[in-house]
Amino acid sequence: xxxxxxxxxxxxxxxxxxxxxxxxxxxxxxxxxxxxxxxxxxxxxxxxxxxxxxxxxxxxxxxxxxxxxxxxxxxxxxxxxxxxxxxxxxxxxxxxxxxxxxxxxxxxxxxxxxxxxxxxxxxxxxxxxxxxxxxxxxxxxxxxxxxxxxxxxxxxxxxxxxxxxxxxxxxxxxxxxxxxxxxxxxxxxxxxxxxxxxxxxxxxxxxxxxxxxxxxxxxxxxxxxxxxxxxxxxxxxxxx
Amino acid sequence: xxxxxxxxxxxxxxxxxxxxxxxxxxxxxxxxxxxxxxxxxxxxxxxxxxxxxxxxxxxxxxxxxxxxxxxxxxxxxxxxxxxxxxxxxxxxxxxxxxxxxxxxxxxxxxxxxxxxxxxxxxxxxxxxxxxxxxxxxxxxxxxxxxxxxxxxxxxxxxxxxxxxxxxxxxxxxxxxxxxxxxxxxxxxxxxxxxxxxxxxxxxxxxxxxxxxxxxxxxxxxxxxxxxxxxxxxxxxxxxx
DNA sequence: CGCTGGATTGAGTCCGGTCAAGCCTTGTGG
DNA sequence: CCACAAGGCTTGACCGGACTCAATCCAGCG
Numbered sequence: 001x002x003x004x005x006x007x008x009x010x011x012x013x014x015x016x017x018x019x020x021x022x023x024x025x026x027x028x029x030x031x032x033x034x035x036x037x038x039x040x041x042x043x044x045x046x047x048x049x050x051x052x053x054x055x056x057x058x059x060x061x062x063x064x065x066x067x068x069x070x071x072x073x074x075x076x077x078x079x080x081x082x083x084x085x086x087x088x089x090x091x092x093x094x095x096x097x098x099x100x101x102x103x104x105x106x107x108x109x110x111x112x113x114x115x116x117x118x119x120x121x122x123x124x125x126x127x128x129x130x131x132x133x134x135x136x137x138x139x140x141x142x143x144x145x146x147x148x149x150x151x152x153x154x155x156x157x158x159x160x161x162x163x164x165x166x167x168x169x170x171x172x173x174x175x176x177x178x179x180x181x182x183x184x185x186x187x188x189x190x191x192x193x194x195x196x197x198x199x200x201x202x203x204x205x206x207x208x209x210x211x212x213x214x215x216x217x218x219x220x221x222x223x224x225x226x227x228x229x230x231x232x233x234x235x236x237x238x239x240x
Numbered sequence: 241x242x243x244x245x246x247x248x249x250x251x252x253x254x255x256x257x258x259x260x261x262x263x264x265x266x267x268x269x270x271x272x273x274x275x276x277x278x279x280x281x282x283x284x285x286x287x288x289x290x291x292x293x294x295x296x297x298x299x300x301x302x303x304x305x306x307x308x309x310x311x312x313x314x315x316x317x318x319x320x321x322x323x324x325x326x327x328x329x330x331x332x333x334x335x336x337x338x339x340x341x342x343x344x345x346x347x348x349x350x351x352x353x354x355x356x357x358x359x360x361x362x363x364x365x366x367x368x369x370x371x372x373x374x375x376x377x378x379x380x381x382x383x384x385x386x387x388x389x390x391x392x393x394x395x396x397x398x399x400x401x402x403x404x405x406x407x408x409x410x411x412x413x414x415x416x417x418x419x420x421x422x423x424x425x426x427x428x429x430x431x432x433x434x435x436x437x438x439x440x441x442x443x444x445x446x447x448x449x450x451x452x453x454x455x456x457x458x459x460x461x462x463x464x465x466x467x468x469x470x471x472x473x474x475x476x477x478x479x480x
Numbered sequence: 481c482g483c484t485g486g487a488t489t490g491a492g493t494c495c496g497g498t499c500a501a502g503c504c505t506t507g508t509g510g
Numbered sequence: 511c512c513a514c515a516a517g518g519c520t521t522g523a524c525c526g527g528a529c530t531c532a533a534t535c536c537a538g539c540g
Contacts, residue, residue, distance in 0.1 A: 078394070081475070086397055088390075101383040106390065135375065142382055143341040149389045150346070154318075154326060156396040157435045160528065187487060195397045197529050202488060219487060219537085235321070400496065427519065437497050442520060459505085459519060 047118045050111035057098070059108045065119045066098045066141075072115025073184040076107040077192070087193040089148060090185060092174055096120060099141055112185045156195050163194040164204045165233040168214065172224055181222045287358045290351035297338070299348045305359045306338045306381075312355025313424040316347040317432070327433040329388060330425060332414055336360060339381050352425045396435050403434040404444045405473040408454065412464055421462045 047070045050056060056067065059078055067074075069091050076088035076097060088107045091097040100106055111117075121134070155166050167190065172181045183190070191201040205222075208214045213230055215223040224230060287310045290296055296307065299318055307314075309331045316328035316337060328347045331337040340346055351357075361374075395406050407430065412421045423430070431441040445462075448454045453470055455463040464470060 084397075086394055088393075101387045101390075139379075142386065146382065146386045146389065147341050149386065149393060150328075150341075152393050153328075153389060153396065156393065157320075157324075157326060198486095199488085199530080200528055203528095206488070438518095439498080439520085440496055443496090446520070 045118075047116040049114070049116055051114050052111060054111050056109040056111065056117060057105055059105050061105045062103060063098070063100050063105055065122045066096055067109070068096050068118045068120045069093050070116035070118050072117075073112040074109055074115060074117065075112050075185065075189060075193075076109045078107050085192045086195075087189060089145075090171075090189075090193065092184075095174075096141055099138070099145055112189065160194075160196055160200050160204050161207070162233055163196065164190075164201065164208065165213075165230045167194055168222060168224060169227070169230055169234055179223060181224065183220045183222060187219075285358075287356040289354070289356055291354050292351060294351050296349040296351065296357060297345055299345050301345045302343060303338070303340050303345055305362045306336055307349070308336050308358045308360045309333050310356035310358050312357075313352040314349055314355060314357065315352050315425065315429060315433075316349050318347050325432045326435075327429060329385075330411075330429075330433065332424075335414075336381055339378070339385055352429065400434075400436055400440050400444050401447070402473055403436065404430075404441065404448065405453075405470045407434055408462060408464060409467070409470055409474050419463060421464065423460045423462060427459075 050072075056074065057064070071093055073093075074091040074097055076091075078086045078088065080086060089097070090112065097109060155163055158166070168181060171183060172178075175181060185193075187202050187205075188198045190196075191198045194201060196204075205214070205216060208230075209216050213224075213226045213233075215225055217223065290312075296314065297304070311333055313333075314331040314337055316331075318326045318328065320326060329337070330352065337349060395403055398406070408421060411423060412418075415421060425433075427442050427445075428438045430436075431438045434441065436444075445454070445456060448470075449456050453464075453466045453473075455465055457463065
């Protein structure tokens with residue numbers, strides 16, 4: 001299978017000229033809504049640069065390629081009618097995103113910070129076209145996505161403290177950092193991911209800091225002081 | 241690929257002798273915890289009968305077969321350490337369950353009401369063993385599961401009213417019933433599925449009835465009076 | 481040094497959870 | 511066939527955690 005260069009998938013490399021919206025204003029997905037040009041430069045092997053908050057693809061676009069984060073971070077999200085935003089997932093360097101279960105993207109993908117993204121391969125919705133290698137990889141990817149989504153369902157049943165603890169541990173694990181976690185995303189991103197309000201997310205973090213479970217040297221830098229305590233908090237887990 | 245009859249998967253056909261627990265007592269997954277005998281009768285083609293609340297497989301069991309609901313209804317669920325229960329999904333006649341992404345079941349499966357279940361096929365975790373037909377079907381199945389789980393994440397970001405409206409519409413759609421929905425599951429099941437308390441689930445239904453959006457001729461029978469209103473409620477949905 | 485956007489903090493409100501009481505349905509046994 | 515008991519459902523009162531509104535605070539940058 002080869003990459004379909006005639007694919008209708010397109011994006012705009014929104015360089016600089018940040019939309020500069022306030023914290024409470026419209027979110028990127030809405031603000032940049034229709035404006036996407038046709039700068040398709042998806043040659044395999046050449047990472048593409050996206051500046052902070054730039055869209056990579058948009059919900060409703062036909063599903064095209066799979067992407068790998070080289071540097072930075074990517075979020076997938078969906079704008080809701082009432083102005084709120086739901087974040088599907090964060091993707092860190094080395095992780096692959098863009099896999100979906102139907103013809104059109106259900107979620108948009110946006111750069112959380114300035115990021116480099118690589119087009120990995122195109123995805124065909126038709127199974128018969130796959131070779132074993134490809135199928136196996138895609139299957140693995142699907143499993144991982146499914147797993148994470150399932151965990152998320154559990155997470156959303158918990159309290160704010162538990163969600164935040166969970167989030168911190170997950171990020172720590174995924175970045176491989178033993179002690180200190182570097183969070184690329186804003187409080188609002190975190191809140192939308194965890195299904196909390198911005199204020200609650202922030203409050204909860206400071207609360208955890210007061211309890212000495214974590215330290216916050218800089219607003220995007222978290223030190224996990226009492227990993228065990230956090231883990232206990234996070235794991236409302238299974239009975240036995 | 242053939243069915244592995246030596247598989248360690250087992251279940252108990254809990255006929256009659258209902259555990260009869262009160263609404264607030266322990267839930268089946270916990271109550272019937274360890275007691276599962278080895279009555280493996282998984283001959284393909286012969287539906288197996290499970291009485292209300294009987295377990296079909298248990299979380300922690302090695303993943304074995306895929307099952308198809310012939311009659312009745314099945315729920316997958318997970319007991320949490322704090323005594324609460326998380327319901328993963330409901331499966332109605334014609335639907336297939338049992339697919340998971342790892343070696344051991346993350347969720348238990350239980351009959352919601354007296355049900356007939358058919359063993360469809362065994363699942364191998366190793367991709368290479370699949371033939372095209374099998375792979376294609378399993379892929380479709382996985383897509384569907386993933387899709388539903390994703391929708392669920394969205395749902396859990398909404399209010400009680402929205403969740404309930406969503407649930408009713410989903411059930412109506414899945415049963416194909418145009419007007420009247422027959423809900424096989426109890427209020428507690430619904431509540432655990434939607435991440436609400438039993439009381440809130442019940443209250444919300446009566447509230448919707450007062451507003452004439454639905455009617456409740458019997459506690460398990462719901463008539464959708466104002467589908468459009470429900471849909472508007474449910475679909476906090478995407479912007480545009 | 482002031483500006484801007486993000487983060488924190490506070491006060492007040494409300495939705496949904498908890499506790500508790502009663503109702504209704506179902507099934508069982510006299 | 512009726513009476514009673516048990517479980518499930520509904521409803522009420524109250525409470526608390528999370529949301530909202532709003533005022534600072536802080537860091538980065540021109």
